[in-house]
Amino acid sequence: MNVLTPPLQRGMKELERSAFKTVVGTLVIKVPTKKVGVFMKAFDKDLFNQPRTRNVLPDPESKETKLIILRTDLEKIDDLPQEKVDMIKEEGVSTFKHNLEFDYNFWTAEQILHAVMPEDAQDIPSSFTQIGHIAHMNLREYYYPWKKLIGQVILDIDSIDTTFRFFKMEVLAGEDNMIAEVKESGCKFKFDFSKVYWNSRLHTEHDRLVQLFKKNEYVCDVFAGVGPFALPAAKKGAIVYANDLNPSSHEWMKENIKANKITNGIYPYNMDGRAFIRQAVKDLQATSKDEWKTFDHFVMNLPATAIEFLDTFRGLYHDQKHLFNTRAKLPMIHCHCFTKSTDAMQDITERVANIMGGKPDPLKTTLHWVRNVAPKKDMYCVSFPLSSELAFAAPHSEKRKIEQVSPSTIEQSKSARTE
Structure with missing residues (x-):
């Protein structure tokens, strides 16, 4: 079977439907309804x-x-094969040429x-991730000349009220409304998608950890974003300390806490990230004067750079x-990364060891495959307990003194997540 394809329009930049x-x-056979x-x-072959399309149409x-x-x-x-020609003649049915029309709306976006x-x-590029009413596409630079056309084609054919964007967050088609729900x-969750990070493809991973x-x-939760780990965990009854470097993410997280009527158990x-880890440990211990008190879990969902924060x-x-x-207990660390x-397992645990100054216990370390993000590039979550040897060791000297967080630093934090 030769699959139908639309007429070639090489070089088109402005969409002409x-x-x-x-x-x-094509040939059709006109047969009595009862003999269809x-x-x-x-004639199945x-x-x-x-x-x-349908193989049977009404007779006008x-x-x-x-x-x-x-x-x-x-x-x-x-x-046709002779036996089928004979059947047509014996049944006395008619055959004739018939024109079928296919317009722009018939074809797929691809x-x-x-x-x-x-x-x-x-x-x-013909796929996208949907975040509320927004559809997010990552376009390689090669396709920039067609970016408007690509956005409009998918907007038309997939019939979604969407906004399409590439890395520079440019609106390609649809309403200029970045507030997603x-x-x-x-x-x-509600947030301004132009100012915070959200990836709907990670919902299974969010659920798994929660x-x-x-x-x-x-x-x-060290890199909490607008709260996809933190809020469900708090709603479940965990006590959550949730942080994000991006002020917009922080504000939307607070809004989402209110919207979900979570009145306690989340801070x-x-x-x-480094400063937060230290501060959260101090703040939690301060709630208990004389007894050891610390976290059961640290979540570090910033796969491009989270491993670098393990030195803390x-x-x-x-x-x-x-x-x-x-x-007494020490926490489990759940760190997302790419490889x-x-x-x-060997690559990730060696990188963890290089940063922390000690390899995690191989018998207690697990590696969970999250998703493929590019050819030969996968996202994983490595989980391991913090050992007492590392927890109570002489601390590394500060790699950086945090006096001020500049907007460029915030943008770097956002872009580190984009894959």
């Missing part, structure tokens, strides 16, 4: 069989008959874009060692 109209001439099933079975001239459409490569009935793009174009993990958190456990911060855990509890005893290695 009328250019994608085409007419296909018999003919369909007999010679039917039109095109995606999103009579309600007593139907039109069975045959494959497009047949010029005349005699091109078909339209293939018809427009250069013949050697690869990985033509999303439901996930039993919570409602399921690990138990009621009354303490969770420290939002707006700090650098070396010596993190050095000043609290006198409160620790053999029955291109064929041995993901």
Whole structure:
């Protein structure tokens, strides 16, 4: 079967919908309605069989008959096998040429874009992630000349009230409204997508980690964004300390806490990740005067750079060692990262060891594959308990003194998540 394709329009930059109209001439058999099933079975290998089309159409001239459409490569009935020619003659049914019209709305977005793009174009962008009413596309620079056309084609054909953007957050088609509303993990989230990070493809990973958190456990979310881990965890009954460097993310997280009527058990911060980890540990311990108290889980969902922040855990509890005893606990760390290695476990644990100054316990370390983000590039979550040797070691010297957070630093934090 030769699949129908729209007319080629190489070089088109401004969308002209009328250019994608085409007419296909094909043979049809006009048969009595009651015999449609018999003919369909007999001619099953010679039917039109095109995606999103029917092989049987109403006869505009009579309600007593139907039109069975045959494959497009047949010029005349005699091109059919002899036994089928004989059946047509014996049944006394008529055959004739019929024109089928297909316009712009018939084709898929991928078909339209293939018809427009250069013949050697690869990985033509026709998919997107939907965040509320917004659809987000990542366009390679190669496709910038067609960016407006791409946005409009998907807006038209996928019939979604959307905004399409590439890395510079340019509106390509649709309403210039970046306020998105999303439901996930039993919570409602609202945010300005042009100012914060959100990836709906991570909803399964959000749910997976939240399921690990138990009621009354303490969770420290270092790169919390607008709260996709923090809010469901707090709603479940965990006590959550949640931070994000981006002031916009911090403000929207607070708005979402109110909107979801979470009145206690969640504490939002707006700090650098390293400073927050230290501060959160101090703040939690301050709620207990004489007894050891710390987090059950640290979540570090900033895959491009989170591993670099693990140096903070070396010596993190050095000043609290006198409160620790053999029955006390130390936290589990859940750190997201990327790797291109064929041995993901070896690559990631070695990188963790280089940053922390000690390798995590291999018997207690797990590696969870999250998703593929690019050819030969995968996102993982490595989970391991913080060892007492690292927790109470002499701390690393400060790599940087945080006196002021500049807008450029915030943008770097946002862009580190984009994959």
